[in-house]
Amino acid sequence: GAVVSQHPSWVICKSGTSVKIECRSLDFQATTMFWYRQFPKQSLMLMATSNEGSKATYEQGVEKDKFLINHASLTLSTLTVTSAHPEDSSFYICSARVPGTSRRETQYFGPGTRLLVL
């Protein structure tokens, strides 16, 4: 199947710093990528939908100035957590839409990034 990578897999940072997480589709072009956040023992919550070449669409309650999303190419979307605080500590997962006519596994997930803000 299609491969999606995320970098870094782990990040620990001090409160107030900004953290950039990359999501790459390795063997296909992804016009749409999704960013999710997952707290321990909870479900995945969609944060935003990222479309190549246009502004991301944020879900209600997600601060767009806090979580900056850039989808500058068909294989890369980045999520920047600006001025991170301890409450931003979470597991961030991206997924990429696989283009085509198949209705089956139409999104492939990255391995996730664990963020710990001290």
Add this chain to the structure above:
Amino acid sequence: AQKITQTQPGMFVQEKEAVTLDCTYDTSDQSYGLFWYKQPSSGEMIFLIYQGSYDEQNATEGRYSLNFQKARKSANLVISASQLGDSAMYFCAMREGLQTGNQFYFGTGTSLTVIP
């Protein structure tokens, strides 16, 4: 209202036995897709099985099968011959409509523990 409901926060099953993980969904769309994902402790989301709303037969993928009851709006996952490696979180998800770019709605998950 919740789009996806998983009522079993935790389940235990004996190795080699079968287990059913429950999932109900809520949508007014006629076209939708239902998915099951496995999330081990490493965090990666592993696709298991897909059922389309128009599919008349229950989906099967190896040891995984989906018990699709459209009138009841349920899409239970059945894992046969459980293995120790099946211990993980399992998420049911739904995509409304046929557009592949539509978002997924996830349930709260079921933690499955396989006992040797």
